[in-house]
Amino acid sequence: MLQKLHEADRPDILDYVSQEPEMNLFFIGDVENFGVDSETVEIWADVREERWTGLVLRFLDNYCWYSRAAEPDPVPIADFLRGRTVDCVSGKLSLMERLAPEFPGGRLKPTYMSRCAQPAAAAVPEGIVLRRLAAAQIPALTELYSGIAEFSDSYDTPEKIAKENQSLARQLAAGSIAVGAYAGDTLVAAVTSAADNSVSAMMIGMATRVGWRGQGLASAVMAEAVRTLLAEGRQFVCLFYDNPAAGRVYRRLGFHELGAYAMLRPAQDGKE
Numbered sequence: 001m002l003q004k005l006h007e008a009d010r011p012d013i014l015d016y017v018s019q020e021p022e023m024n025l026f027f028i029g030d031v032e033n034f035g036v037d038s039e040t041v042e043i044w045a046d047v048r049e050e051r052w053t054g055l056v057l058r059f060l061d062n063y064c065w066y067s068r069a070a071e072p073d074p075v076p077i078a079d080f081l082r083g084r085t086v087d088c089v090s091g092k093l094s095l096m097e098r099l100a101p102e103f104p105g106g107r108l109k110p111t112y113m114s115r116c117a118q119p120a121a122a123a124v125p126e127g128i129v130l131r132r133l134a135a136a137q138i139p140a141l142t143e144l145y146s147g148i149a150e151f152s153d154s155y156d157t158p159e160k161i162a163k164e165n166q167s168l169a170r171q172l173a174a175g176s177i178a179v180g181a182y183a184g185d186t187l188v189a190a191v192t193s194a195a196d197n198s199v200s201a202m203m204i205g206m207a208t209r210v211g212w213r214g215q216g217l218a219s220a221v222m223a224e225a226v227r228t229l230l231a232e233g234r235q236f237v238c239l240f241y242d243n244p245a246a247g248r249v250y251r252r253l254g255f256h257e258l259g260a261y262a263m264l265r266p267a268q269d270g271k272e
Contacts, residue, residue, distance in 0.1 A: 093110050
């Protein structure tokens with residue numbers, strides 16, 4: 001069984017994940033923003049012979065697994081996760097490849113982890129206004145996301161939309177940002193940050209409305225969001241991508257790849 005950790009363990013947790021801060025950005029950000037043992041965030045240690053061989057983080061129904069062991073054992077992690085409500089488990093690809101066979105029917109999605117500490121400039125298309133979004137714009141943001149095929153799994157029911165609205169509100173309240181591109185009163189592109197902390201943040205939710213793609217909107221909102229985060233004191237920002245075309249765009253904006261990351265979605269009720 002895994003050992004539940006508490007606020008007194010915070011220094012040891014941050015020390016354990018400090019060797020790979022980019023890969024562990026969610027650990028660092030969630031601990032700083034929500035603590036070690038709260039309604040939103042919990043952390044457990046995989047303990048062997050009185051030593052930690054890994055950590056598991058819960059943020060709502062999303063989990064992260066990290067281990068510094070040379071050959072980490074996925075079985076205790078899988079046993080721990082079974083019976084819990086798990087939307088997604090994420091971590092370094094090498095770890096998720098060990099865990100995936102324990103969840104037959106699950107979906108493993110490899111991505112690249114990229115980092116940026118000095119963004120390149122990006123032109124704003126004519127007629128487009130960039131704005132930092134506040135809580136009042138969350139409905140417009142979720143309306144945008146609900147029409148994007150890549151996000152359909154998270155926005156295909158009213159219950160899921162309500163859950164995402166709550167999650168976005170929680171992120172913004174904890175210091176995350178959202179930047180949108182407007183054509184008149186219509187939000188046509190946006191990106192948000194997550195796991196924001198004193199030194200870094202993760203860029204997520206990059207989306208451009210169908211019919212508005214190919215105009216440089218993604219580059220414009222991403223560059224503005226990264227510039228804003230760095231101006232507010234972050235040392236670097238990270239993002240995931242799995243599309244080679246997107247990778248070329250991000251490299252032009254100043255991102256470079258660090259390694260492979262992955263997200264594992266266990267099968268729900270025997271279905272993929």
